[in-house]
Amino acid sequence: RESSTAQTCALFMAPSTIPNAGIGVFTAINVKEGEQVGYPDLAIPVTDVDWHNGGNRQEGDYHWLWKNYDWLSSAIGHLSFEAEEVVACIPGVGAMPNCHFRLSNVRESFTKYDTATLHRSKDAGAGAISGYSGREGIALRDLREGSEIFVDYGEHWFTLRENVLGLVPVAESYTLAEPVLEKFHTLDFNGQNDAKADLWALIKDFSYKSRSLAALPRTIEASNRAIDVGIKETELEASIRSVQWLKQNGKCLDNLRPGMSSVDGAGRGAFATRFIPKGDIVAPAPLVHIPYKDALSLFGEMKDEDGFNILSSEGITIRNTSEVRGKQLLLNYCFGHSKSTLLLCPYGSGTTYINHNHKSPNVKIVWTEESKALIHNTTWLQQSVDFLEDQLSPGLEFDYVAIRNIQPDEEVLLDYGKDWEDAWRAHLKNWKPVEGADKFVDASQLNCFDDDECKGAHVVRTHAEQEVNPYTDNLWIWCYFSYEDEREMTWNIELDEWRNWGEFNGDNKFRYPCTPLSRNDASMVYSVELVVPVYDDYMAHVDDLLVEVQNVPRWAIQFVNRQYTSDMYLSNAFRHEMMIPDKIFPKAWKNLE
Ligand SMILES: C[S@@+](CC[C@H](N)C(=O)[O-])C[C@H]1O[C@@H](n2cnc3c(N)ncnc32)[C@H](O)[C@@H]1O
Known part of the structure; x- marks a missing residue:
């Protein structure tokens, strides 16, 4: 079913044109070099996560799927000053597009930092939201309608993940592949096209895999085309989908734009960019799963009798696992359930901005319909949290669906659930500014x-x-x-x-x-x-x-x-996950019952 917002939608989430690469992002309109692609997103800082988890996430010491999406702080303005080690989870254009070194067509802009007008001396919401926002995708060249969006993750990203992703071509691989392609096409097959196709298939299936082998065109047809127009042009052609196809098979990614929320003390919010009729998908939300929410705990340091930090033999401060000082800010951007350790964090475009309204929300979350699923595995709803822990790529997906007609520029609001509402009310009741807050200048x-x-x-x-x-x-x-x-x-x-x-x-x-x-x-x-x-x-x-x-x-x-x-370290900053309604929360995940 084509949704009615699909008609005017300019950015879609749809299956990538790269085989086995999962979700892709596509522009449905022509975009000029330098223009914005989609709407800017938040960057959510995660600080010293390896130290707090006592391991190395890249080496798989603990389950941390965000490692495939997070950005190094050096790429995010002032973020690197926040902590010893800090990375940023950036949903939307920051997390969803794939990387294709030769076809990179979008870069991410500078991320701005501010406190969204909240001040620690007067706002109970200070420190509960990310100050890093406005990170937008900018076209690196003119993009034709239907083009898949590719960003450059850096070669390092692929070399680090070779055991999961295999040998993805990097820029140099194409330089090595081109002479092989040319040599192949100088061979004389005496007009026997089948033999030519078989040999090509044999070359592509060659058991000694390499990045340059992966850079060669997949099929003999693509190889024939590549000899006329070059490998790059062939890949470019293959990375464009028809707009009609996107409307029918994709999900709209630009129904939401960020703005200052109308909700008092909530910071930024999500606003409808167009009329969204009741029942339509407002935004898709692929989900990063965190099986055990303890992964977001922040610990204190182990101290000696004189109050000095105790250091390991490598000179690193030792964490005190019996002193939980707080939770990562990321918790406020994830969903959970009181009877489960599981957290699900959406990385769809604009969805992280959606604020809470208990009385008159205009959207709800639902598990995506199987016919519209891009990464959703319905069978995971029957599996245990331990099973999810073994899954090393995201496989669950929500849709935010309009529960009444939403007008253009109306703020989009979700009921985060009673547990959240109660926690927020208790926070408001007990909150008082930290010492010295009135003098603090951010x-x-x-x-x-x-x-x-x-x-x-x-x-x-x-x-x-x-x-x-x-x-x-x-x-x-x-x-x-x-x-x-x-x-x-x-x-x-x-x-x-x-x-x-x-x-x-x-x-x-x-x-x-x-x-x-x-x-x-x-x-x-x-x-x-x-x-x-x-x-x-x-x-x-x-x-x-x-x-x-x-x-x-x-x-x-x-x-x-x-x-x-900065505010996110305030000892009185609010932390609570949003709640998944009990009626859609799988029984199999209730591991705290
Ligand atoms: C998913 S984020 C929503 C986006 C957030 N407002 C921002 O500026 O990044 C959830 C956080 O927003 C704030 N928030 C959302 N709804 C709120 C409400 N009704 N009242 C106060 N704060 C709210 C809380 O700090 C909450 O933990």
């Missing part, structure tokens, strides 16, 4: 990101001014600056001009701790002193150099919160 209150935004109130105090009027202890100032040449930074300790050759994308390699020395109030530029690390030939950090730079624009000076000081 880094985002002081930041601006382009010249226009920076006009007005965003003056940075110079070093001398800070002596008299210091910033709060949680704040740290960093400056974005680009060197022309790595060597330059080791000898040039005074540079006249600020330089921005690299694209500003919050990229770590262009930022340094800095001290503003003076400010030109008329042109709003600063002279600053950067702390530039010096590395030896083995990339060991051996020294720091102080480099003075002139004419630094205001937006290149950024405030960050020091580790473990």
Whole structure:
């Protein structure tokens, strides 16, 4: 059944054109280079997850499926300052598109950080939501309607997962595959096309697998086409589906857009982008399963009698498993049930923004219908939580379905369930600001990101001014600056001009701790002193150099919160999973009964 929103939908979730690659994301409209694809999503930080779980998730020491979706903090603006080790779960365009090195057509934009107007001195919701939002997909080139969206996960992602994914071609594999293709097509088969096809099949099935073998076209037909137009063009053609097919077989991914919620204290929310009739799928939500919710526990450190941290023989602080200090923020973005240890975290586009309304929700969650399932295994509903623990890729799927007509721009609201409602009410009743909350200034209150935004109130105090009027202890100032040449930074300790050759994308390699020395109030530029690390030939950090730079624009000076000081670490931050209604929660998963 084609849903009525499918007619105007511009972004679909549908089976990928890469065989066995599961879900894919497709544009149903032509998109110009530089334009946005879909709507921006949240990035949900997960901090020190290996330490808290006492193992290495990449090596499978504990069950952590998000490892296949999470982004390194270096890719997410200021996120790397949050903790010793931090990654981000990014639903939507951050998690769903596949990777195809030669056809990468979308990149992810800079993720903004702010507290969604919540302040720890007055809002009981402070620290209960992610401050990292606005991460959008940007087209790297013009995209034809029907094109599958591909992002670049980085080659490392594939090499780390070779035992699960097999040998996926990387950029170099195609360079090696092309001469093989050409050589094959110089062979003379005396017009015997069957023999030609058989030999091609034999080559593709060759038992010594390699990435370049995987880069060769799958069929003899594709190979014939590739010799005329090249492997890349053949793959490009194969990665486009008809819009009609997408409307019939896909699920719409752009019915929701983010905005500031109409719900008091809830932060951001999801809003309908178009009219959605009762009964229609508002958004699909593939689910990442966490079999044992203890994986989200945050532990304290083991202390000696004098109150010092006890270290392991490798010099690492030991966790105290009898002291649970809190839960990862991710819990607030996952679903669970009071009689089960299982958590299910949606990674569909926009669904993470949906807020709670007990009295008049306009959507509900249902298990996806079998005929519309993209990854859903109905049989998993009869299996145990231990069975789910053995499943190393997602296989469950909700749909958010409209329970009444939803008007364009109306906020989309779900009943998170009575347990959640009770927990939130209890939180409101007991909540009081933490000590010093009224004086707390979050880094985002002081930041601006382009010249226009920076006009007005965003003056940075110079070093001398800070002596008299210091910033709060949680704040740290960093400056974005680009060197022309790595060597330059080791000898040039005074540079006249600020330089921005690299694209500003919050990229770590262009930022340094800095001290503003003076400010030109008329042109709003600063002279600053950067702390530039010096590395030896083995990339060991051996020294720091102080480099003075002139004419630094205001937006290149950024405030960050020091580790473990932002709102998500508040001791009184609300944490509770959303509830899956009992009537759809499988009995087989009730392992706490
Ligand atoms: C799935 S997230 C929803 C998106 C979230 N508002 C944001 O800005 O990222 C769930 C969290 O949103 C907040 N929230 C949702 N509904 C709320 C409500 N009715 N009242 C207060 N806070 C709410 C709570 O912090 C909850 O843990």
